[in-house]
Amino acid sequence: MRQHQQGTVYLLVLVGADGSVQDVKVDQSSGYRDLDRAAIEAARKWKFNPGSQDGKP
Numbered sequence: 001m002r003q004h005q006q007g008t009v010y011l012l013v014l015v016g017a018d019g020s021v022q023d024v025k026v027d028q029s030s031g032y033r034d035l036d037r038a039a040i041e042a043a044r045k046w047k048f049n050p051g052s053q054d055g056k057p
Contacts, residue, residue: 011039
């Protein structure tokens with residue numbers, strides 16, 4: 001059951017060389033455990049464009 005919680009969650013997201021999320025941690029909690037968990041689960045699905053330098057990842 002949704003609890004209609006609102007807040008801001010600050011996450012630390014480790015992104016691998018291929019652009020995939022390798023790890024997610026809460027840096028600053030919203031104060032709601034369920035909201036923090038939902039933010040982590042959402043972040044694990046994110047995809048990034050890999051960075052490159054001199055044409056190499």
